[in-house]
Amino acid sequence: MSVKNVEIVVAPKPAHFVGDGFRVHNFIPSAYHLDMKRMDPFIMLDYNSQFHFGATDTPRGVGVHPHRGFETVTIAYQGKVEHHDSAGGGGIIGKGDVQWMTAASGVLHKEFHESEWAKQGGIFQMVQLWVNLPAKDKMGTPQYQAIKNEEMTQVDLGDNGFVEIIAGNYKGQQGPATTFSPVNMMNAKLKTGGKAEFTFPADYTTAALVIEGSVIINGEEKVATDHFALFQNEGETFTLEAQEDSIILIISGQPLNEPIYPHGPFVMNTREEIIQAFDDYNNGKFGYLED
Ligand code: MN
Numbered sequence: 001m002s003v004k005n006v007e008i009v010v011a012p013k014p015a016h017f018v019g020d021g022f023r024v025h026n027f028i029p030s031a032y033h034l035d036m037k038r039m040d041p042f043i044m045l046d047y048n049s050q051f052h053f054g055a056t057d058t059p060r061g062v063g064v065h066p067h068r069g070f071e072t073v074t075i076a077y078q079g080k081v082e083h084h085d086s087a088g089g090g091g092i093i094g095k096g097d098v099q100w101m102t103a104a105s106g107v108l109h110k111e112f113h114e115s116e117w118a119k120q121g122g123i124f125q126m127v128q129l130w131v132n133l134p135a136k137d138k139m140g141t142p143q144y145q146a147i148k149n150e151e152m153t154q155v156d157l158g159d160n161g162f163v164e165i166i167a168g169n170y171k172g173q174q175g176p177a178t179t180f181s182p183v184n185m186m187n188a189k190l191k192t193g194g195k196a197e198f199t200f201p202a203d204y205t206t207a208a209l210v211i212e213g214s215v216i217i218n219g220e221e222k223v224a225t226d227h228f229a230l231f232q233n234e235g236e237t238f239t240l241e242a243q244e245d246s247i248i249l250i251i252s253g254q255p256l257n258e259p260i261y262p263h264g265p266f267v268m269n270t271r272e273e274i275i276q277a278f279d280d281y282n283n284g285k286f287g288y289l290e291d
Contacts, residue, residue, distance in 0.1 A: 001199065004206060004235035006221045008033055010228045012049060019062030021113050022126070023051045027209070027228045029262075034230065036132075036262060039205055040255040041181055043070060043267055044130035047209060049226045050078065053113065055121035061112030066286045067103035068277045069138045069267040071131045073177075073185070074099045075166070075249065077211055079124035080114035086287030089144025096149030098166050100177050104133060104140040106280060108289040127209065127249060129185075135258050135269050137180045151176050160194035161242070163187070168252070170198070182254040190215070190242035198250060199237045206231040206238075206252040213246025 010032060012025035024046035029036045036043045053060060059082070074081060076093045083099055084090040086108040093099045094114070101109065113124070133140075153165040153173045165175030168184030175186065182204070188196050190213075200206050208217070208229045216222050218238050223229045231238060233255075240248060259269045266277040280286065 001237050002235045003218060004200070004202070004231045004238045006217055007230045007232045009221065009223055010034065010230065012047065012226045012228075015049070018046065019060070019111075021053075021060035021062060021111070022046065022048050022128070024048050024128075025226070031228070034228075036260050039207075040257065040260070041132045041183065041253045042129060042205060042207075042251060043132045043260065043262065044128070045209075046128045047226070048124060048126045050123050050125045053079075053118070053121050053124050056118050059112040059115050059118040062110060064108050064110045064289050064291055065265055066106060066108050066281050067265045068106040068286075069103065070133050071100060071102045071180075073101075073129045073131060074111070075127040075129070077125040077127070077247070079122060079126065080117035081111060081126065082114040083109060083111050084289060085109035085142070085144065086289040087142040087144065089142070091146045093146070098147040098177070100145040100147060102133070102140070102143040102180075104137060104142050106277070106286040107142045108286050110289065125211070127211075129251065130267070131179070131183055131253070132256055132260065132267060133180050134256055138268060145177055147176055157194065157196055159191065160196060161188070161190035163196060164189060181256060184250070184252040186250050187211075188240055188246075188248040188250060190240065190246050190248070192242060192244050194242045195239060197237060197239045200252040201254070202234050202236050204252045204254050205233060206250075208240070209249040211247040211249055213242055213244045215246055215248055216241045216243060
């Protein structure tokens with residue numbers, strides 16, 4: 001086994017709003033170097049770093065919009081989000097929970113701050129990650145997985161802290177999410193001085209986002225809060241050492257190595273399939289969802 005070295009550490013770009021409820025730093029695909037091809041199978045990552053939203057009776061968020069061809073994964077670190085889609089999926093996720101929506105052939109959905117949370121306001125912190133689907137699954141049936149924090153697999157690391165598996169595998173244990181290609185997704189929750197070691201296949205696209213605290217990777221690369229480290233697609237093993245109590249999101253997925261043809265909320269393999277997506281959307285084939 002050889003070391004998986006850090007290829008680049010990326011600072012968060014200036015934040016922008018998605019709708020009026022998500023103040024995000026985009027890392028994938030627009031940050032330096034982190035385009036869809038390089039990050040395959042991860043095609044989008046928006047990170048709402050800690051941000052205070054004031055109290056309101058009109059929940060902030062993003063209204064009805066379509067998706068086709070991939071999965072949207074929302075990881076809540078602070079605050080609450082309520083979600084509904086035209087395939088009947090939906091629910092509320094709060095601190096530590098994950099919503100894993102497989103848009104596949106197409107859904108309409110909307111994402112808002114949960115109304116009772118919005119009335120109080122508070123610190124909001126969330127990641128939305130888009131995982132591409134293999135060509136053979138892009139036109140499959142939409143699905144929805146609500147993954148509560150207590151359903152995640154916890155791997156105890158003693159005094160170091162623990163790892164909470166959302167999807168894939170860590171030290172022989174399996175996370176609850178079903179995926180269409182090999183994807184590992186987990187939070188390392190480490191105490192000051194706590195260490196953890198991770199091993200993934202060399203060719204997997206692997207990255208770490210520091211949600212809280214700061215870490216040293218492989219004993220040499222310091223990564224601060226809200227920064228993103230991309231690893232080389234060679235070598236298998238890396239280590240994290242927390243410099244303070246820290247939460248680090250780790251993602252590692254096998255590249256699909258298929259053509260990627262994105263357009264707005266649709267990510268397909270060819271231009272023809274994008275034109276078809278617009279036709280289907282305009283002809284009401286994504287179903288119906290009330291505003
Ligand atoms: Mn969406």
